[in-house]
Structure formats: structure tokens, C-alpha cells
Amino acid sequence: MASVVKLNDVWAMLNNCAAxxxxxxxxxxxxxxxxxxxYRSLPLxxxxxxxxxxxxxxxxxxLVRQLGISSECVExxxxxx
Amino acid sequence: xxVGTGLCGSGLTACCRVAIKSDGPxxxxxxxxxxxxxxxxxxxxxxxxxxxxxxxxxGQSHLLAWSNFxxxxxxxxDLPSVGSRIPxxxxxxxxxxxxxxxVEVRARNGRALCAREPDGFWMYGVNPGGMAAVGENPDSAHxxxxxxxxxxxxxxxxxxxxxxxxxxxxQKFFDETNDGYEPEWLEAVQAVRDHKITAVGIPQAPADxxxxxxxxxxxVVRVEDNRxxxxxxxxx
Numbered sequence: 237m238a239s240v241v242k243l244n245d246v247w248a249m250l251n252n253c254a255a256x257x258x259x260x261x262x263x264x265x266x267x268x269x270x271x272x273x274x275y276r277s278l279p280l281x282x283x284x285x286x287x288x289x290x291x292x293x294x295x296x297x298x299l300v301r302q303l304g305i306s307s308e309c310v311e312x313x314x315x316x317x
Numbered sequence: 318x319x320v321g322t323g324l325c326g327s328g329l330t331a332c333c334r335v336a337i338k339s340d341g342p343x344x345x346x347x348x349x350x351x352x353x354x355x356x357x358x359x360x361x362x363x364x365x366x367x368x369x370x371x372x373x374x375x376g377q378s379h380l381l382a383w384s385n386f387x388x389x390x391x392x393x394x395d396l397p398s399v400g401s402r403i404p405x406x407x408x409x410x411x412x413x414x415x416x417x418x419x420v421e422v423r424a425r426n427g428r429a430l431c432a433r434e435p436d437g438f439w440m441y442g443v444n445p446g447g448m449a450a451v452g453e454n455p456d457s458a459h460x461x462x463x464x465x466x467x468x469x470x471x472x473x474x475x476x477x478x479x480x481x482x483x484x485x486x487x488q489k490f491f492d493e494t495n496d497g498y499e500p501e502w503l504e505a506v507q508a509v510r511d512h513k514i515t516a517v518g519i520p521q522a523p524a525d526x527x528x529x530x531x532x533x534x535x536x537v538v539r540v541e542d543n544r545x546x547x548x549x550x551x552x553x
Contacts, residue, residue, distance in 0.1 A: 239436040277448040298449035301497020
């Protein structure tokens with residue numbers, strides 16, 4: 237079972253560690269852009285349960301690395317282990 | 318020996334056909350996606366397995382994409398410990414509808430890192446770097462990665478008003494390197510070269526195989542377009 241984090245916690249991390257990032261919703265994913273890089277597969281969450289859904293941590297690990305966000309900053313807001 | 322075939326689906330948006338070849342015991346099963354996943358897991362226990370999974374997605378996204386997914390022979394035992402990494406090169410083909418056009422997108426030698434993490438098997442995109450997928454074993458992670466790749470292409474088709482804009486967006490998506498995972502991918506390549514990583518049955522290809530993505534207009538649609546090239550090779 238994949239470990240998960242709350243989407244609102246991901247937004248809090250991005251607001252503090254990736255100031256100026258852009259995010260928008262597509263059909264199935266959140267698309268986050270920062271540092272001229274884009275992560276395109278952050279899940280929206282299960283159908284019908286999209287109020288602050290749980291997101292598999294690996295997506296956030298990949299997002300953080302793709303966008304070049306400081307891991308030290310991320311650790312303040314999220315436990316991605 | 319072909320021992321089982323089945324059909325399953327869930328409404329209008331997906332259906333699939335499965336054929337399992339095996340030397341070991343296997344039963345034909347039919348049913349839902351959950352049953353299909355169960356069948357995958359059973360397949361992993363088959364000593365000499367070979368499976369072809371054909372999936373068709375045809376829904377509101379106007380995606381028309383067949384995937385001919387040959388199980389990559391990456392078994393869980395090939396990634397025995399948390400932290401294990403396998404560097405992969407993948408080749409996919411999708412046919413999809415854009416705004417006023419039908420195109421084929423052919424991606425060659427994309428790079429991905431198959432990693433066993435404490436929370437499952439992950440496929441991290443390196444090129445394209447902006448995507449990842451998870452599964453309970455390497456095969457299901459790869460299948461999820463493949464679906465995600467196709468879904469993103471459809472997102473790009475929705476976002477772009479013209480063929481040229483779509484082509485540029487696809488190129489940008491594919492060219493973006495995940496600088497965070499690229500070093501681990503390269504380390505894993507070296508480990509393959511040093512014979513520290515062995516995954517029986519996975520064909521190998523040079524790690525520097527030319528990477529490209531092409532978007533071409535489909536003037537004539539043929540039945541062969543239902544078969545997507547799909548392969549994963551271990552980079553060496």
C-alpha cells in the first residue's frame with residue numbers, strides 16, 4: 237500500500253517551498269508548473285472524494301525532483317518516506 | 318501453451334482482452350478490473366510466463382489507443398530490496414484525436430526508473446520527467462505508467478488549439494528531464510553494466526539509444542493502428 241499525503245498539505249508545501257508556482261486541473265490530474273518545469277500526473281483523487289484527497293507520496297517525490305524544489309523545505313511540511 | 322483468454326470491461330470507457338501463455342497452471346478468468354489485476358498477480362507466480370495484455374480506451378476523451386503490453390519479465394524478485402532500481406527505455410505509440418486532426422504519437426527510448434520503494438513499485442519518468450505511476454509489482458507499475466502517458470497526451474490535445482501547438486507541447490513534455498531522478502537512472506545503468514543488476518528476460522539496449530518523439534498526421538487509419546508499439550528494455 238502506497239503511503240499517502242493530504243492534497244492540502246501538498247499545496248501548503250508548494251505555497252511555501254515553490255512560491256510563484258502555477259497549478260491547474262486537467263481531466264484526471266493536477267498540473268503543477270514551477271522553475272519552467274511541469275509535473276503533469278498529480279492525481280485529483282478518487283471520484284467523489286476530491287475534498288482534500290490523499291495523494292500517493294511517490295507522486296510528490298517525483299514532483300519535488302522534477303520541479304527542483306528544496307528537499308529541506310519539503311521535509312518541513314511533508315513526510316514522504 | 319495458451320491456457321486462458323478473457324474479456325472484461327467497465328462501462329463505456331474501457332475494455333480489455335487478456336491472453337496468458339504459461340507452462341504452469343492458470344485459469345481463464347472474466348470479470349472486472351479487479352479480477353484482471355488479480356490475474357496479473359497470478360501470472361507473476363507462473364514459472365515461465367508470457368502474457369500479452371491488450372487494452373482499448375475509447376471514452377469522452379476521444380482517446381483511441383491500443384496498447385500491446387508484453388509483460389516485461391520484471392518480476393518482484395528482480396527488485397529484491399527496497400531501494401532497488403532498474404533503468405528502463407520505453408517505446409510507445411498512441412493514436413488520438415486533436416482539434417481537427419488525427420495523429421499518431423510515437424515515442425522512442427523514453428527513460429524511466431523502476432524503483433522498489435517502501436510504499437510499492439514506482440515508475441518515475443526521467444524523459445518525460447513530469448510523470449510517475451505506482452503499482453503493487455513492476456508490471457502493474459509499468460501498465461499504470463503507460464496509461465498515464467496516454468492520458469497526458471490527451472490532456473495536451475485538449476490544451477492546444479492546433480496541430481502545431483500540440484506538436485510543440487508534446488515535444489516539450491517529452492524533452493523535460495527530471496533532473497532529480499536522472500542521476501539515479503545513470504547510476505542504475507552503471508550497475509547494469511557492472512552486472513550488479515540482473516533482470517532475467519528483459520532485453521537490453523544501449524543507454525544512449527536515440528530518444529525522440531514524433532507527431533504525425535494520420536491520413537489513413539488502418540486496423541494495424543489498433544496495435545501500439547510498446548516495449549520496455551533495460552538500459553545498459
